[in-house]
Amino acid sequence: NAGVMQNPRHLVRRRGQEARLRCSPMKGHSHVYWYRQLPEEGLKFMVYLQKENIIDESGMPKERFSAEFPKEGPSILRIQQVVRGDSAAYFCASSQEGDRLGREQYFGPGTRLTVT
């Protein structure tokens, strides 16, 4: 059973370009979470999605960032007009149906974005 997959693992973009990060959840998981890890910091929550729905995007910057999780295909985190401050590791996690008991989140290997 394949784990959470993210690609690319490393992405280099020049300032002003767009970055697209992909996340394929574990088989049977319909919930996806995106986190950002700045250098020497912990993971910070960005957005929580279910299939075709954004449930909580309170951690996502208001501009330039967007996320989707379509009915078919991976979840996409898109960063438009990247700036140097966007350089970070972006992690995706997935879980089964969320409930009060708290289904475990399983993490992917991350995408390391470098903006030059």
Next chain:
Amino acid sequence: GDSVTQMEGPVTLSEEAFLTINCTYTATGYPSLFWYVQYPGEGLQLLLKATKADDKGSNKGFEATYRKETTSFHLEKGSVQVSDSAVYFCALRLFSGGYNKLIFGAGTRLAVHP
């Protein structure tokens, strides 16, 4: 707000030494507590967890006890190995807004030398 504070690294130890990584938290509700480990180039893996006060989580020789009175969840291992070299993250999970949210500490890098 809800937060996690863990000791700064790097922590450098010799093989078979005793390990403690401190973690304290601030939370408005009754969180579950976790330790995750991140090996070089990999994603986070759940190491152990505790869901209520006085619970002890354990795995692979690592232990942590949920101490509500001191709001702590310190990670310990009696005898570390070179293969334990990694970054360790303490995290809390709260049910808020209809789903479970994970809040992470900054991570502590552990380097174990032979």
